[in-house]
Amino acid sequence: MSLLVFLNLLAMSDAxxxxxxxxxxxxxxxAARMITERVGxxxxxxxxxxxxxxxxxxxxLISATxxxxxxxxxxxxRRLRPKDLVTMRLESGRVSFIEVRREYATETxxxxxxxxxxxxxxxxxxxxxxxxxxxxxxxxxQSTLSESVDELGEYPVLLNKYVELFGWAMDFYxxxxxxxxxxxxxxxxxxxxxxxxxxxxxxxxxxxGLHGEMVAFRADLKKGGYAVYDASGRSMQRAFLRNPVxxxxxxxxxxxxxxxxxxxxxxxxxxxxxxxxxxxxxxxxRGRVKYAAWAGASGKLVIVSHANGYETIYAHLSRINVxxxxxxxxxxxxxxxxxxxxxTGPHLHYGMKRHxxxxxxxxxxxxxxxxxxxxxxxxxxxxxxxELPMLRGEQGLPESAVDWLGDAL
Ligand SMILES: [Zn+2]
Numbered sequence: 001m002s003l004l005v006f007l008n009l010l011a012m013s014d015a016x017x018x019x020x021x022x023x024x025x026x027x028x029x030x031a032a033r034m035i036t037e038r039v040g041x042x043x044x045x046x047x048x049x050x051x052x053x054x055x056x057x058x059x060x061l062i063s064a065t066x067x068x069x070x071x072x073x074x075x076x077x078r079r080l081r082p083k084d085l086v087t088m089r090l091e092s093g094r095v096s097f098i099e100v101r102r103e104y105a106t107e108t109x110x111x112x113x114x115x116x117x118x119x120x121x122x123x124x125x126x127x128x129x130x131x132x133x134x135x136x137x138x139x140x141x142q143s144t145l146s147e148s149v150d151e152l153g154e155y156p157v158l159l160n161k162y163v164e165l166f167g168w169a170m171d172f173y174x175x176x177x178x179x180x181x182x183x184x185x186x187x188x189x190x191x192x193x194x195x196x197x198x199x200x201x202x203x204x205x206x207x208x209g210l211h212g213e214m215v216a217f218r219a220d221l222k223k224g225g226y227a228v229y230d231a232s233g234r235s236m237q238r239a240f241l242r243n244p245v246x247x248x249x250x251x252x253x254x255x256x257x258x259x260x261x262x263x264x265x266x267x268x269x270x271x272x273x274x275x276x277x278x279x280x281x282x283x284x285x286r287g288r289v290k291y292a293a294w295a296g297a298s299g300k301l302v303i304v305s306h307a308n309g310y311e312t313i314y315a316h317l318s319r320i321n322v323x324x325x326x327x328x329x330x331x332x333x334x335x336x337x338x339x340x341x342x343x344t345g346p347h348l349h350y351g352m353k354r355h356x357x358x359x360x361x362x363x364x365x366x367x368x369x370x371x372x373x374x375x376x377x378x379x380x381x382x383x384x385x386x387e388l389p390m391l392r393g394e395q396g397l398p399e400s401a402v403d404w405l406g407d408a409l
Contacts, residue, residue, distance in 0.1 A: 299341025
């Protein structure tokens with residue numbers, strides 16, 4: 001496959017509707033989407049499931065592309081490491097392209113690709129070093145954050161990574177204002193000088209008309225996942241995420257409203273997020289699944305119990321990925337957006353109860369996450385000292401690869 005085709009595939013990644021602007025027209029839908037994810041602490045099968053690949057297609061893909069004894073070609077799915085990067089193109093439920101990239105920061109990166117042909121896949125070991133360059137992306141908001149990122153020529157996946165940095169401190173659905181400024185330090189990956197994707201996101205600044213300036217540094221955790229700290233090493237994370245879905249738009253808020261199906265005024269006990277069927281729905285906090293089944297007007301429903309008397313509710317799902325009594329982590333996949341039950345179109349109804357009474361999930365205040373471990377503080381502050389001048393544009397970016405992040409915490 002030529003580089004150009006590859007780039008075209010990349011450009012087709014699913015952008016989703018713009019952020020925080022319910023009235024604007026969503027980008028044209030494309031049947032294909034390109035996904036890149038680290039394997040993390042999952043089997044390859046679990047990863048495919050998380051990405052919404054049906055089990056029959058997963059079986060077909062794995063049997064056609066896996067590495068077999070005495071055969072050099074093929075992908076060794078059993079030896080995937082948490083840091084390996086898997087890129088896939090999903091086209092009407094089928095995986096037409098898959099690439100497994102072993103940690104790119106090593107001196108000799110290993111990249112295996114399988115591209116769908118008429119009968120099966122063509123598998124190739126690709127021997128080129130990906131060039132990693134640190135980049136500073138900055139802009140200001142004219143209408144929405146997603147449009148601003150788009151105008152800079154960047155891809156939606158960067159927006160999602162960025163929102164993860166500040167998603168605890170700031171509500172990008174409702175609190176972005178014209179003139180807000182965003183800056184992010186992110187690695188960019190190049191093949192033969194052509195941009196092919198993002199690497200690690202290091203840190204960012206958001207200058208908010210509402211909250212003032214916020215600076216966030218992302219650090220990988222040994223147990224998987226990541227932590228976000230401010231410049232003094234205080235956690236920016238909260239026990240609860242603000243939103244249970246990636247960037248979409250809120251179509252109906254908490255409180256009184258005219259009910260579209262019932263045709264009368266009724267209290268809306270939650271927040272509706274307009275999102276395409278199949279969009280990930282994750283648990284906003286650690287907890288235990290209290291309910292995971294069909295529930296009449298709510299359709300496919302998941303309820304999770306959390307500490308301090310909280311309960312969160314996720315309704316109208318197309319698919320449920322958890323079982324009753326199962327423990328779930330923050331941001332663990334619960335299911336997929338759908339339109340089951342009494343619903344006029346694909347959306348997530350997200351509700352929250354405290355001690356049995358409905359509350360507005362977007363108006364709750366939650367405790368901070370754990371601070372940086374004492375033994376890691378000096379290393380972290382040294383990193384802040386290095387990155388802050390780059391974020392502020394007071395110092396140029398290094399030519400060489402980023403080597404100051406140290407080990408995972
Ligand atoms: Zn609702």
